[in-house]
Every structure is written in C-alpha cells, then in structure tokens.
Amino acid sequence: MIETRIGIVGLGNMGTAHAKYLIQNEVKGAKLTAVADPREERLQWARDEWGEQIKTFGDSKSLYRSGEVDAVIICTPHYDHPAEAMDAFDQNLHVLIEKPAGVYTRQVREMNERAAGCDKVFGIMYNQRTNPVFMKLKDLIDSGELGEIRRTNWIITDWYRTQHYYNSAGWRATWAGEGGGVLINQDPHQLDLWQWTTGLMPVRVRAFCQFGKHRDIEVENDVTAYVEYANGATGVFVTSTCEAPGTNRFEVTGDRGKVVIEGNRLTFWRLRVSETEFNRNFNGGFGSPECWEIEVPIHSGGAGHEAITKDWIRAIREGTQLIAPGEEGIKGLTLSNAMLLSTWTDNWVELPIDEDLFYNELQKRIEQSASNKQVNEHILLDLSNSRG
Structure with missing residues (x-):
C-alpha cells in the first residue's frame, strides 16, 4: 500500500520534532513530503537537512494546493489552528492539529462542523x-x-x-x-x-x-x-x-x-x-x-507525540477509531x-x-494587548508551539 504523504505546517520546535521522527521512518505507512513556514531561514534549514526529498513552501495555502500531500500536521500559533484546519479540509486533506484546538470555542465549533462535512480523519495532539x-x-x-x-x-x-x-x-x-x-x-x-x-x-x-x-x-x-x-x-x-x-x-x-x-x-x-x-x-x-x-x-512508556501520529495514520489507512479525535478539542x-x-x-x-x-x-482584551500589532501581521507562525 502506498505511504500516506504528510505535510507539516510550521517549523517551530513542535513542527520540527514531528518532522524528525517522520523523516526517521518511525511512523509506519507515513512519509514526510512537504513543509511550510513563512520564515526562509527555517525552509533553508529543512533543505540543508533533508535535501530535495522534501518540498518547501512559504505559506500553508500553497502546500495544501500543491498535490504533494494527503494529510497535514498543523503546528501554528493557537489562533490559527481552526482556520488552517478548515483550509486543509477544503483541499480534501486529513488533518492533525497541535493542541489547543483554538482560543475560543466559537471558532473551534466552526472547525468541527467543517470536519463533520467531509470524510477526512481529524485528530488532535493530545498525546497525554x-x-x-x-x-x-x-x-x-x-x-x-x-x-x-x-x-x-x-x-x-x-x-x-x-x-x-x-x-x-x-x-x-x-x-x-x-x-x-x-x-x-x-x-x-x-x-x-x-x-x-x-x-x-x-x-x-x-x-x-x-x-x-x-x-x-x-x-x-x-x-x-x-x-x-x-x-x-x-x-x-x-x-x-x-x-x-x-x-x-x-x-x-x-x-x-x-x-x-x-x-x-x-x-x-x-x-x-x-x-x-x-x-x-x-x-x-x-x-x-x-x-x-x-x-x-x-x-x-506512552505519552509520546509520535504515538498520536501513529494512531492518526492507522485511522487514515485502516479506518480505526482515534484515541484523540480532533472534535474533542472543544x-x-x-x-x-x-x-x-x-x-x-x-x-x-x-x-x-x-x-x-x-x-x-x-x-476587548486583544485590542489592548501589547502584542496586538505583531499578531495582526501574522509574523509569529509556530512560535506559540515552541514555548511549553
């Protein structure tokens, strides 16, 4: 059976960690084929590390529409998780999002409804x-x-x-x-x-x-x-x-x-x-x-991020039930x-x-926030997943 082609959106700490175990073939039936990040230095790092076997994209939309992937792992800032997932669903891709599902339930509920309207496997990285x-x-x-x-x-x-x-x-x-x-x-x-x-x-x-x-x-x-x-x-x-x-x-x-x-x-x-x-x-x-x-x-053992990825890939390929369905992030x-x-x-x-x-x-609180200008310009892709 042909391997499921995986794309990663966001090459911060978490995105990079997911990429490394995929590159090392630790997830049976899955192959990393593409990554996206707006920071050229992170894309250059990926090229230096993995060569031409991995396609690089400066934005997620290009990756989703590239035809290079069947499924994506989304490792962007909290606010972006629902929007990125919905865009991926619209391109007929399976989705695994990093936690949390989002910042406010109204947007996450919209993401869940979009997931319910397609036949793709939707998971969340609740590795615990x-x-x-x-x-x-x-x-x-x-x-x-x-x-x-x-x-x-x-x-x-x-x-x-x-x-x-x-x-x-x-x-x-x-x-x-x-x-x-x-x-x-x-x-x-x-x-x-x-x-x-x-x-x-x-x-x-x-x-x-x-x-x-x-x-x-x-x-x-x-x-x-x-x-x-x-x-x-x-x-x-x-x-x-x-x-x-x-x-x-x-x-x-x-x-x-x-x-x-x-x-x-x-x-x-x-x-x-x-x-x-x-x-x-x-x-x-x-x-x-x-x-x-x-x-x-x-x-x-247990509690590793790759365990959730393996479970997600198994659900994609064999139709098994997810340990952590994305819809439960709400x-x-x-x-x-x-x-x-x-x-x-x-x-x-x-x-x-x-x-x-x-x-x-x-x-009200966002309007008064010290980092409001930075976030509105979307220049912090994946930084929120690098903190812990």
Whole structure:
C-alpha cells in the first residue's frame, strides 16, 4: 500500500520534532513530503537537512494546493489552528492539529462542523491520552471499579515560569499573541484529561483567575475553579505558574473509593463495600467502610507525540477509531473559556457557554494587548508551539 504523504505546517520546535521522527521512518505507512513556514531561514534549514526529498513552501495555502500531500500536521500559533484546519479540509486533506484546538470555542465549533462535512480523519495532539497512568485511571472509571464519581480535584501548580521566561518573546503571555495564559498555554492536556478520564463535563463553573500575579504579564497565571456536574458531583481545578515548589496531584473520589495520581504513581483506596451500602446498613455511632490501599501497577512508556501520529495514520489507512479525535478539542477549551468568562463577568457560567459573550470579552482584551500589532501581521507562525 502506498505511504500516506504528510505535510507539516510550521517549523517551530513542535513542527520540527514531528518532522524528525517522520523523516526517521518511525511512523509506519507515513512519509514526510512537504513543509511550510513563512520564515526562509527555517525552509533553508529543512533543505540543508533533508535535501530535495522534501518540498518547501512559504505559506500553508500553497502546500495544501500543491498535490504533494494527503494529510497535514498543523503546528501554528493557537489562533490559527481552526482556520488552517478548515483550509486543509477544503483541499480534501486529513488533518492533525497541535493542541489547543483554538482560543475560543466559537471558532473551534466552526472547525468541527467543517470536519463533520467531509470524510477526512481529524485528530488532535493530545498525546497525554496515551500516558499509561491516565489510561489506567480511565479504565478504572469506565469499568465501574470506582463507582459513581462524587468529587474531582486537580492541583497542578508545578508550571513555574519566571519573568525572564515571559520577557523572552513579545507574544508570550499576551491576549493577542496566545489568547490567554496558564489555561491555554500550559494546561490544555490537563483540562482534556480531566474530562476524558472521568467522562464528565460540568454543568456550571465558578472560577477566580488572577492576571499577572507576581509577574508583569497580561494574562491569567493563577486560577482556582469550582465546577458542578449533572450527577451532583463537584470538582476543583487549581493551577499556577508562580508557585514554587509546585504540586501535581489529581484525585477522583467515587462511591467505591478514591484514586490519586501523583508522581506518575496511581494509588487506589478501594472500599470493600460501597459508601452507599455502608451508610445504608451501618448502625453504630461512628464508623467508616473498610478500605484497602492498592498501588496499581502501571506499565512504562506512552505519552509520546509520535504515538498520536501513529494512531492518526492507522485511522487514515485502516479506518480505526482515534484515541484523540480532533472534535474533542472543544471540550477542554470549553473549560478554559468558562473559567475566564466566569472571572470576567464575576459570576457562574453555565455550559454550554455563551460563545458570543466570550468572544466579545476576549476582543476587548486583544485590542489592548501589547502584542496586538505583531499578531495582526501574522509574523509569529509556530512560535506559540515552541514555548511549553
């Protein structure tokens, strides 16, 4: 079977990383045939590295229309992901986008609708879905081992970033350059995993975002959010880039116990009988269900970007189901948008969010953003994916 020809749009850190493993033939059935970037120095680097076997283009539209590719990996700034994906769909190409899906759900929803209107495979680079520890958590929840979920709690404050980091590029931590701060830059994987592992999206959100806390930046870098789910469960999400030492601890409590992920270890405090049953039958003054602490074995490996690319190529060639469908990128972004909107309006936000209200509030901040001129001129292709 002929190899699937791949094009990469954006040769920043992430685009270059994808290109390298494709060039090294680490993805069976795929072949890198073209790259696009507006920076001539990056295209010259590609020519020097790979010679004439790779076609180079100064813009994505030329690549999409070249006939040199069957599928594309989009590694551009956050704002450009939906527009680039839609243009690629219009040229009958399969698409894999880097995370996040975009900056605001209104545009991402339009991208999803365009994807639904064609027969191409659409994926998103949620490589943490292949991390064995999160796969095991999802398995425990999906199998009913944990029982009905009652509480979620994720504290992820180990994204420490200095002022020097933020000063290293004019687009960093600006509304026009990135569309947000810790929620859109550092946390897309966690926001995705929060809903993917549990299978739950909140019905409403109340969040408190602090902008430029202990740092001279425009955007949010400290967030505490409280959510409520349809089944009565609640959740808390706490994140920061200005806390040292930080914490990364994810807890999910259910009717049959509690799971904690910390330090790449998964511990299951399993109740011998469910809390519901114990509460119904216990007649003493004080007591609690018998609980067993279980260190759940986790196999090594996983979480690599190439794992998602391999899965995407397999779906293209064999029709298999994707681990990370592109359409699901809107879920984590919805959580991010809801947290910001709750802070901006100083109120609860019900899901689905008012997408027009969020968009209008975001535009107010973009208009005042320090990097507004740069972004409007689109001279920062792929820089947002080079930051981490």
